[in-house]
Amino acid sequence: MTEIIRKLYAQILTKSHHRYRREWNEDLASDYCAGRMKPLERVARRFCAVLAAEKAIILDGERISLIRTVERLPPIFTPEEWRDIKDHHFIHELGCVCNISPDYASTISRGLDVRRTEALLRLESCRASGDDEGILFLESMIMEIDALFGLCERYRVEASRIGREDIAEIFAKVPRKGASTFREALQFFRILHFALWCEGEYHNTIGRLDQYLFPYFQADIAEGRLDEEAAFDLLEEFFLSFNRDSDLYPGVQQGDNGQSLVLGGMAEDGSECFNLLSELCLRASREFKLIDPKVNLRVASASSLRVYELGTELTKEGLGFPQYSNDDVVVPGLADLGYAPEDARNYVVAACWEFIIPGKGMDIPNIAALSFPKVVDACVRRDLVGAASFADFLAAVKRELGRECARLAGGIRDLWMIPAPFMSLLMDGCVSRARDVSLGAKYNNYGFHGVGLSTAVDSLAAIRELVFEKGELGTRDLIAALDDDFVGHEELLNTLRYGSLKMGNGDPEVDAVAAELLDAFADGTKELRNERGGRIRPGTGSAMYYLWSSREIGASPDGRRKGEWFSANFSPSLFARVSGPLSVIKSFSSPRLSRVINGGPLTMEFHSTLFQDAESQAKIARLVKIFIDRGGHQLQLNAVNRDVLMDAQAHPERYGNLIVRVWGWSAYFVELDREFQDHVIRRQEYVG
Amino acid sequence: MSADSARKRAGGGRGIIFDLREMTTHDGPGIRTTVFFKGCLLRCLWCHNPEGIAFEPELMVRSKGCAHCGLCARPCGHPECAELGRCVRICPSGLLRAAGERVRADELAERLLKTADIVEEGGGGFTISGGEPLAQPAFLFELMELLKPNHLAIETSGFASPEVFERAIALADLVMLDLKHMDPKEHARGTGVENAPILANLERIMASGRRFVARIPLIPGFNDSEGNMRAVAERLAPAKSRLRVELLPCNPLAGAKYPMLGRRYESIYPPEAAPRVDLSSFDSLGIEALVL
Numbered sequence: 001m002t003e004i005i006r007k008l009y010a011q012i013l014t015k016s017h018h019r020y021r022r023e024w025n026e027d028l029a030s031d032y033c034a035g036r037m038k039p040l041e042r043v044a045r046r047f048c049a050v051l052a053a054e055k056a057i058i059l060d061g062e063r064i065s066l067i068r069t070v071e072r073l074p075p076i077f078t079p080e081e082w083r084d085i086k087d088h089h090f091i092h093e094l095g096c097v098c099n100i101s102p103d104y105a106s107t108i109s110r111g112l113d114v115r116r117t118e119a120l121l122r123l124e125s126c127r128a129s130g131d132d133e134g135i136l137f138l139e140s141m142i143m144e145i146d147a148l149f150g151l152c153e154r155y156r157v158e159a160s161r162i163g164r165e166d167i168a169e170i171f172a173k174v175p176r177k178g179a180s181t182f183r184e185a186l187q188f189f190r191i192l193h194f195a196l197w198c199e200g201e202y203h204n205t206i207g208r209l210d211q212y213l214f215p216y217f218q219a220d221i222a223e224g225r226l227d228e229e230a231a232f233d234l235l236e237e238f239f240l241s242f243n244r245d246s247d248l249y250p251g252v253q254q255g256d257n258g259q260s261l262v263l264g265g266m267a268e269d270g271s272e273c274f275n276l277l278s279e280l281c282l283r284a285s286r287e288f289k290l291i292d293p294k295v296n297l298r299v300a301s302a303s304s305l306r307v308y309e310l311g312t313e314l315t316k317e318g319l320g321f322p323q324y325s326n327d328d329v330v331v332p333g334l335a336d337l338g339y340a341p342e343d344a345r346n347y348v349v350a351a352c353w354e355f356i357i358p359g360k361g362m363d364i365p366n367i368a369a370l371s372f373p374k375v376v377d378a379c380v381r382r383d384l385v386g387a388a389s390f391a392d393f394l395a396a397v398k399r400e401l402g403r404e405c406a407r408l409a410g411g412i413r414d415l416w417m418i419p420a421p422f423m424s425l426l427m428d429g430c431v432s433r434a435r436d437v438s439l440g441a442k443y444n445n446y447g448f449h450g451v452g453l454s455t456a457v458d459s460l461a462a463i464r465e466l467v468f469e470k471g472e473l474g475t476r477d478l479i480a481a482l483d484d485d486f487v488g489h490e491e492l493l494n495t496l497r498y499g500s501l502k503m504g505n506g507d508p509e510v511d512a513v514a515a516e517l518l519d520a521f522a523d524g525t526k527e528l529r530n531e532r533g534g535r536i537r538p539g540t541g542s543a544m545y546y547l548w549s550s551r552e553i554g555a556s557p558d559g560r561r562k563g564e565w566f567s568a569n570f571s572p573s574l575f576a577r578v579s580g581p582l583s584v585i586k587s588f589s590s591p592r593l594s595r596v597i598n599g600g601p602l603t604m605e606f607h608s609t610l611f612q613d614a615e616s617q618a619k620i621a622r623l624v625k626i627f628i629d630r631g632g633h634q635l636q637l638n639a640v641n642r643d644v645l646m647d648a649q650a651h652p653e654r655y656g657n658l659i660v661r662v663w664g665w666s667a668y669f670v671e672l673d674r675e676f677q678d679h680v681i682r683r684q685e686y687v688g
Numbered sequence: 689m690s691a692d693s694a695r696k697r698a699g700g701g702r703g704i705i706f707d708l709r710e711m712t713t714h715d716g717p718g719i720r721t722t723v724f725f726k727g728c729l730l731r732c733l734w735c736h737n738p739e740g741i742a743f744e745p746e747l748m749v750r751s752k753g754c755a756h757c758g759l760c761a762r763p764c765g766h767p768e769c770a771e772l773g774r775c776v777r778i779c780p781s782g783l784l785r786a787a788g789e790r791v792r793a794d795e796l797a798e799r800l801l802k803t804a805d806i807v808e809e810g811g812g813g814f815t816i817s818g819g820e821p822l823a824q825p826a827f828l829f830e831l832m833e834l835l836k837p838n839h840l841a842i843e844t845s846g847f848a849s850p851e852v853f854e855r856a857i858a859l860a861d862l863v864m865l866d867l868k869h870m871d872p873k874e875h876a877r878g879t880g881v882e883n884a885p886i887l888a889n890l891e892r893i894m895a896s897g898r899r900f901v902a903r904i905p906l907i908p909g910f911n912d913s914e915g916n917m918r919a920v921a922e923r924l925a926p927a928k929s930r931l932r933v934e935l936l937p938c939n940p941l942a943g944a945k946y947p948m949l950g951r952r953y954e955s956i957y958p959p960e961a962a963p964r965v966d967l968s969s970f971d972s973l974g975i976e977a978l979v980l
Contacts, residue, residue, distance in 0.1 A: 486780070490759050490778045490779075490780050491764075491777060491778045493780055494777050494778050494779060494780065494782065495777065497782060498782045506802050506803065575782070579708065579710055579803075580709055580710025580711055580721070581710055581711045582710040582711055582719070582721060582803040582806045582807070583710060583802070583803060585806065586802075586803065586806065610713055613978070613980065615713070616713035616714070619711075619713050619718065619719055619810070619812075620713075622718070622719060622810050622811070623711065623719055623810060626719070626806055626809050626810055629809070
């Protein structure tokens with residue numbers, strides 16, 4: 001880390017740059033309402049107003065500029081208007097375009113002048129054909145491009161004024177013209193990313209930066225403009241830029257801002273894409289230990305052990321990065337869902353772990369969640385008494401699962417999103433179609449999380465053993481025990497809860513139940529279509545549904561008591577006594593995961609002490625490789641020290657920088673609600 | 689008590705184990721699963737696996753979270769609870785368990801071999817630790833035969849008869865031998881047994897030409913002196929091309945499990961004491977040594 005990077009890093013940690021921020025509470029919505037403006041127009045006007053209110057600030061010594069000074073974007077609808085919209089539409093989360101991956105690369109290489117001309121020409125043809133919607137959309141887009149030019153020009157002037165001719169020179173070129181150096185490309189990215197947040201979109205992912213910026217990096221090195229260390233220095237500063245304004249970005253909890261970076265992966269010919277820039281990105285993340293950007297690493301059976309070893313070095317830092325995904329499983333899985341092979345190969349990771357296609361996917365991969373335990377619970381109460389065999393009962397569960405998928409899909413109608421003309425500029429085909437990306441793109445699939453799988457599987461395994469095989473437990477007795485939350489049924493509770501038939505013990509018969517449930521989830525969603533013609537993608541993630549869905553049912557037949565949570569994502573239940581990480585890997589790599597490829601990682605915590613020596617680290621790298629080689633789809637590996645977490649709860653003031661992985665993202669532990677903290681602490685922790 | 693009578697007490701034909709752990713990164717090469725045999729003839733004052741000492745199942749109770757409901761004190765009739773004095777199958781919070789499970793070698797092998805494919809892919813194998821694996825020799829040898837041809841490691845105090853030790857090192861791919869103190873009196877004070885049989889077995893493994901690991905638990909004020917380190921290094925020097933030394937600084941949590949067994953841990957060193965960690969005696973003689 002160079003001196004200047006150290007200084008900029010310190011600024012991030014001390015938040016000293018926050019002093020440039022100001023509240024800006026213009027009541028835009030009332031004016032827009034009075035003017036009966038259309039949503040597109042409102043978005044564009046607010047964008048222009050915010051950018052006009054932005055002040056050009058260049059921090060001492062920095063080389064990549066742009067910093068938010070306007071704290072909050074004022075709403076574009078009055079509360080009454082927004083209520084009315086919500087009454088008539090299905091609104092996903094905050095109602096904005098979110099959680100997609102823009103194609104930054106082609107604009108970075110071509111420049112916004114060219115893109116603006118494209119829009120202008122298309123606008124002319126819309127005018128000629130009288131396409132009013134197209135006209136409004138393209139006018140809005142052009143207005144926003146011009147507002148961005150205005151801000152960048154102010155940055156150029158400011159740079160000149162303070163004698164930073166290097167910065168002034170860059171702003172004289174980008175974003176109007178395409179970038180030709182690594183530094184210009186990084187600045188260009190920063191401008192585009194900044195603009196998206198100012199337009200109101202969120203969970204704006206980064207994508208395969210190590211691929212699309214590699215040509216600039218390579219050219220600079222080849223032509224002697226930069227050496228590796230100088231390039232790394234710029235990259236580090238660039239990494240810091242993701243942490244400047246991130247506290248202003250919307251999310252469920254602080255840190256949930258979707259700045260996901262994807263490294264490595266396989267090229268079309270099966271060769272490894274992991275390059276020097278990928279390696280430098282891992283190194284930068286390791287040095288800073290900051291929660292942004294969030295690092296994902298694409299691997300496959302052909303990946304060398306060295307890639308895993310570099311990944312493990314980062315895991316050691318305790319950020320919960322990198323999250324691994326397996327090309328061998330993800331790419332064919334996406335292709336089966338109808339993604340073109342070249343698009344599938346180019347997949348990236350959304351805010352948490354959902355697989356999406358940069359520039360082409362307007363998928364909503366977290367639109368709903370299927371709760372496996374809820375399905376099992378319904379069947380226990382309705383079908384178990386009459387079931388002649390376990391096979392009978394399992395068949396009933398699978399049928400109910402199919403019905404639940406259809407119910408969930410049927411509940412999503414009249415989806416509406418706030419338009420996003422600037423985002424549209426970075427999404428394939430929006431300009432040529434003259435339509436906003438909020439209306440759809442090449443891919444318009446919805447993703448369903450699959451929540452509480454291990455709870456459901458453990459419940460079914462217990463029912464098979466105790467009710468059907470051993471005949472020790474009557475169905476009515478089981479239901480009574482569930483209704484009593486096991487009070488007065490303590491021996492049964494102990495047997496169910498701490499017995500050995502758990503997903504995660506590498507028991508083929510138990511794991512087969514998991515495979516059947518996931519297959520049923522895939523079958524149950526296969527024929528469903530959403531109103532945009534897209535499909536439903538089943539997945540193994542949970543997001544915050546591991547808390548929400550657990551409240552929908554009472555006690556469950558795996559010995560889980562009322563009010564206890566499910567495990568997050570694709571993991572053993574919280575109280576299951578599993579044999580250890582090898583068995584967990586066996587269990588969790590055994591289903592056909594390419595069929596449930598919306599995303600959702602196996603999450604494992606390793607005690608931080610396991611990473612202390614190089615030999616142990618190499619073994620962990622090898623274990624990750626084994627999970628991937630066995631067909632695991634996605635893995636989050638955390639280095640956690642339970643004692644540290646407990647101490648952090650007691651003394652939050654001492655642990656301002658302690659980072660943990662929550663579900664799909666890392667957060668500062670002390671900033672989390674107690675509920676989330678407890679969950680992190682209670683997760684299965686493996687100590688060697 | 690002789691090793692043989694210990695085996696008999698463990699329950700005729702079967703062995704007794706107290707834990708099985710996957711991904712033990714400090715128990716030999718590659719990815720491994722370790723089984724811990726229950727029962728040991730040494731009484732090391734710093735022992736951090738106190739449930740590994742006795743050859744019988746024992747009750748382990750975690751008190752944090754106990755609601756004092758009294759369910760575990762009621763008569764239950766479960767055969768495995770009879771000798772423990774409490775029912776371990778009723779606690780709603782899972783706070784009670786039996787440390788120690790009597791198991792046949794073939795059953796245990798089957799359980800371990802469930803992960804054989806993964807440990808093989810991970811260039812590892814199985815490790816037999818304890819307690820003292822050599823204190824249940826017939827069970828140990830049967831298990832090792834059943835686990836072949838996987839890579840097998842044993843972790844031993846070396847306190848065993850020459851015949852048992854010879855047979856064990858012949859079956860194992862890697863032996864990790866503890867050297868707790870070179871001075872006979874100090875060794876007896878710290879572990880309750882003499883070190884003569886251990887040093888004799890050390891000579892045997894050095895003479896065997898096999899590779900091995902010598903492990904030294906570093907206990908502050910007991911064996912971390914320069915003199916003891918030098919004595920160990922000098923003793924090992926003739927076999928330096930075939931061994932590595934691993935120093936294991938004492939675990940600050942060593943006493944954690946004692947209350948769970950209803951025992952008191954009396955540390956021989958103050959809780960804040962840290963051992964002297966110094967590899968120079970080994971380095972100067974060209975012996976590979978590292979701290980775990």
